[in-house]
Amino acid sequence: xxxxxxxxxxxxxxxxxxxxxxxxxxxxxxxxxxxxxxxxxxxxxxxxxxxxxxxxxxxxxxxxxxxxxxxxxxxxxxxxxxxxxxxxxxxxxxxxxxxxxxxxxxxxxxxxxxxxxxxxxxxxxxxxxxxxxxxxxxxxxxxxxxxxxxxxxxxxxxxxxxxxxxxxxxxxxxxxxxxxxxxxxxxxxxxxxxxxxxxxxxxxxxxxxxxxxxxxxxxxxxxxxxxxxxxxxxxxxxxxxxxxxxxxxxxxxxxxxxxxxxxxxxxxxxxxxxxxxxxxxxxxxxxxxxxxxxxxxxxxxxxxxxxxxxxxxxxxxxxxxxxxxxxxxxxxxxxxxxxxxxxxxxxxxxxxxxxxxxxxxxxxxxxxxxxxxxxxxxxxxxxxxxxxxxxxxxxxxxxxxxxxxxxxxxxxx
Amino acid sequence: xxxxxxxxxxxxxxxxxxxxxxxxxxxxxxxxxxxxxxxxxxxxxxxxxxxxxxxxxxxxxxxxxxxxxxxxxxxxxxxxxxxxxxxxxxxxxxxxxxxxxxxxxxxxxxxxxxxxxxxxxxxxxxxxxxxxxxxxxxxxxxxxxxxxxxxxxxxxxxxxxxxxxxxxxxxxxxxxxxxxxxxxxxxxxxxxxxxxxxxxxxxxxxxxxxxxxxxxxxxxxx
Numbered sequence: 046x047x048x049x050x051x052x053x054x055x056x057x058x059x060x061x062x063x064x065x066x067x068x069x070x071x072x073x074x075x076x077x078x079x080x081x082x083x084x085x086x087x088x089x090x091x092x093x094x095x096x097x098x099x100x101x102x103x104x105x106x107x108x109x110x111x112x113x114x115x116x117x118x119x120x121x122x123x124x125x126x127x128x129x130x131x132x133x134x135x136x137x138x139x140x141x142x143x144x145x146x147x148x149x150x151x152x153x154x155x156x157x158x159x160x161x162x163x164x165x166x167x168x169x170x171x172x173x174x175x176x177x178x179x180x181x182x183x184x185x186x187x188x189x190x191x192x193x194x195x196x197x198x199x200x201x202x203x204x205x206x207x208x209x210x211x212x213x214x215x216x217x218x219x220x221x222x223x224x225x226x227x228x229x230x231x232x233x234x235x236x237x238x239x240x241x242x243x244x245x246x247x248x249x250x251x252x253x254x255x256x257x258x259x260x261x262x263x264x265x266x267x268x269x270x271x272x273x274x275x276x277x278x279x280x281x282x283x284x285x286x287x288x289x290x291x292x293x294x295x296x297x298x299x300x301x302x303x304x305x306x307x308x309x310x311x312x313x314x315x316x317x318x319x320x321x322x323x324x325x326x327x328x329x330x331x332x333x334x335x336x337x338x339x340x341x342x343x344x345x346x347x348x349x350x351x352x353x354x355x356x357x358x359x360x361x362x363x364x365x366x367x368x369x370x371x372x373x374x375x376x377x378x379x380x381x382x383x384x385x386x387x388x389x390x391x392x393x394x395x396x397x398x399x400x401x402x403x404x405x406x407x408x409x410x411x412x413x414x415x416x417x418x419x420x421x422x423x424x425x426x427x428x429x430x431x432x433x434x435x436x437x438x439x440x441x442x443x444x445x446x447x448x449x450x451x452x453x454x455x456x457x458x
Numbered sequence: 459x460x461x462x463x464x465x466x467x468x469x470x471x472x473x474x475x476x477x478x479x480x481x482x483x484x485x486x487x488x489x490x491x492x493x494x495x496x497x498x499x500x501x502x503x504x505x506x507x508x509x510x511x512x513x514x515x516x517x518x519x520x521x522x523x524x525x526x527x528x529x530x531x532x533x534x535x536x537x538x539x540x541x542x543x544x545x546x547x548x549x550x551x552x553x554x555x556x557x558x559x560x561x562x563x564x565x566x567x568x569x570x571x572x573x574x575x576x577x578x579x580x581x582x583x584x585x586x587x588x589x590x591x592x593x594x595x596x597x598x599x600x601x602x603x604x605x606x607x608x609x610x611x612x613x614x615x616x617x618x619x620x621x622x623x624x625x626x627x628x629x630x631x632x633x634x635x636x637x638x639x640x641x642x643x644x645x646x647x648x649x650x651x652x653x654x655x656x657x658x659x660x661x662x663x664x665x666x667x668x669x670x671x672x673x674x675x676x677x678x679x680x
Binding site: 048049052053056103104105106108110111113115118119123124127128130131132134135139 | 506514520593635
């Protein structure tokens, strides 16, 4: 018989009193129903081998040294307290898995078929079911909305929700680095949308929303990076931001010819924020010039061949483009009011505009069929203007500087 | 305790009810396996308070996963539950990896409650020293060796049961337990020379107390 078999036989053999190994075994197998766990009888071996076996004696001695461990018992106080906690945890989990409380909890008393239930006792269940149904419906609606929003493109009604979702993810990021990475990711996502919108000649609001989103994410990225301490992570993120901006410059420049003038103004502004030299309009003056308006724009970056933009569209007759000043005439028509914005469009498709328009003088009346209709009181900037038959010396109204004129009627009739 | 072991019902019925988180069934399994889990964990960590914490975690995990247990009999359930206890202990040691010295988890004056009366201070001191030595020695074994020693000599499972618990052949278990006990004997025979044991002894000042080993190892047990 091999030593390991002899040892196994010894370990399985009944031991004399004090042999802790057997005691431990008997406790572990407290129940005779415990299959395979009860101490087994020696199988064809003799338990007296150890005494005469110097090879196994130290091993049996080592096994006997485990007696304190085999006899260890958990503290009764601990055991009782833990049982309470385990059973409470079990009840809680059972309730959680079932989704509804146990019957006795719902009805307020143990279920007893012989005892008639009060009608009012159904109310908690009904309320719970209705509340659950409402919550499920709201949950499904929210899930559906967020799923749809996740696919939303700029210009769609769900775009705002998508942005909200992204912002929420950023808010839940733990640190500036995490937030910066998310902003970068979103910026690249929206830049791809800008590219697609330009290629597809999708104008405002798709293109405009996407450009704005890119710029917002760019700015937010820079803000988060600035909040980080110096280190390799910050350096890496700064490099990523630089790459993003290079991509932005390329994409926006390429998009300029593909989009309309209003979007070119937006794109040019974005390019200016990215460090590109772009035209800008510092001031716009609208002066009466007979039966037309003389427009004077001052600013920087006006290129020869530039056009005047009135409310984002080329208009008027260019008189001169000299240095940082552009002059043009815009013929007044019966239905023309003070424009909302005036700007310049360069031959390279960069554009700039301002809504701060200073109006000086008043137009000479343009004869129309409605002349003499004194009931109509056209206004500029919300103030009455000179109308045929009125005092021509009346002071014309003007908005100067930052105020955006909102003509509510024609300056002339 | 709210329930008693053995139950009136077959174990498979108890297990099936436990899968549905039946209160009595959970209580019966808890009472049945509390000593087993506790000893198993205590043999690995050596500290009573830590053993209690890990035992509690094991039973909470049991409740969390009771509906998914696939064991068909008592031994299968024991293997599953002790597997949880083993994982919880391993998680603990992973979390404590920075504490390279295994004996660092010992606290002076904390030793397991045993089923023996020991009002003799000298016996208490001797038992303490013996306990500390055994725990340190167990930690010198490989994981498999320690497992087979715990299953066989502490929890009292027979060779076939241990083979099932460890998913090995009975012959392999016999060989493993031989090597394990030989290693344990070697470590114990080198008592006083192991640095971990020396440090451990320092945490167990020879002050007699009557809190430990209340019953003599020779006293009859239930």
